[in-house]
Amino acid sequence: MAGRNVMQLRPRGDTGAMPYSPQRDLATLYVPAMREALMGLDQVNWRPFFQEWMAGCNITQDDLAEGIKRFVEAHRLFTGVPSITEPVQAFERSGFNALSPAIQAAIYFRIGEVIAAGFFIAIRDVTIQGQLPPNEDEIARTVAAARKMAERLTGVLKTPTTSQEELETTIEALKVECEDRKAAMCRLHDMVHDRDRQLAIKAGELHAAVSEKEGAQWRMQRRKLWQTLKDWWSWRVHRRRTKVTSSPS
Numbered sequence: 001m002a003g004r005n006v007m008q009l010r011p012r013g014d015t016g017a018m019p020y021s022p023q024r025d026l027a028t029l030y031v032p033a034m035r036e037a038l039m040g041l042d043q044v045n046w047r048p049f050f051q052e053w054m055a056g057c058n059i060t061q062d063d064l065a066e067g068i069k070r071f072v073e074a075h076r077l078f079t080g081v082p083s084i085t086e087p088v089q090a091f092e093r094s095g096f097n098a099l100s101p102a103i104q105a106a107i108y109f110r111i112g113e114v115i116a117a118g119f120f121i122a123i124r125d126v127t128i129q130g131q132l133p134p135n136e137d138e139i140a141r142t143v144a145a146a147r148k149m150a151e152r153l154t155g156v157l158k159t160p161t162t163s164q165e166e167l168e169t170t171i172e173a174l175k176v177e178c179e180d181r182k183a184a185m186c187r188l189h190d191m192v193h194d195r196d197r198q199l200a201i202k203a204g205e206l207h208a209a210v211s212e213k214e215g216a217q218w219r220m221q222r223r224k225l226w227q228t229l230k231d232w233w234s235w236r237v238h239r240r241r242t243k244v245t246s247s248p249s
Contacts, residue, residue: 033118034075037111041068050106057102067103070096130186 039045043061046054054064071094078090091097096104127133 029118033114034111037107037114038068038072040110040114041107050110053102053106053109057100057106059100059102059106063100063103064106067096067099067107070094070099071107130188 041064053059073094074087074090074096077093078084078087081090084090084093088097123133133139
């Protein structure tokens with residue numbers, strides 16, 4: 001297989017820590033992601049966009065079912081047959097590549113949708129509030145390369161490839177943009193913190209006021225009860241005295 005770059009991360013401030021490659025997690029995470037994608041290909045889960053795609057490309061449910069079977073067969077072949085060393089060999093042998101591009105695109109679309117959705121959720125989980133993601137440099141490079149590619153597609157950029165200097169310039173611009181966003185997020189975080197503190201103070205004042213009111217009501221009720229007891233006791237004493245006075249000698 002062709003060589004590829006593997007991202008290695010270390011905790012910030014600890015240069016001696018063992019490097020960690022999140023890309024290797026894909027070997028584990030891809031399987032449940034593919035299972036989710038395949039569930040999305042069930043007709044009961046089709047979104048309007050996908051329904052239009054299927055109808056516009058004249059893809060039947062039988063066509064899609066055949067595509068799914070050949071797609072998963074390619075995975076079985078690649079993971080179970082050592083003589084298959086390239087993914088394309090597995091897809092060729094399973095017959096997936098022989099299907100119409102529309103059927104292939106339908107399956108790849110759903111997988112890409114699941115992976116992208118997973119990224120948007122996961123990146124927030126690993127980002128501390130008010131800070132940028134731990135892999136911000138990698139994201140900036142990817143965005144910069146994608147923007148340059150888009151410029152080439154639209155004809156704005158005439159050169160067939162992006163020079164390293166152009167890429168670095170775009171990356172630096174993205175970093176400045178990220179720093180501006182980070183500062184804005186920090187300001188927002190401070191505003192939220194101040195608002196929470198003010199709400200906590202108001203809540204404390206309200207609790208104190210309620211407690212004082214409840215205390216005043218309890219003291220009033222206690223006085224009323226005490227007065228009732230005094231009245232009852234006075235009534236009993238008076239009744240006894242009345243009985244003694246009125247009894248025959």
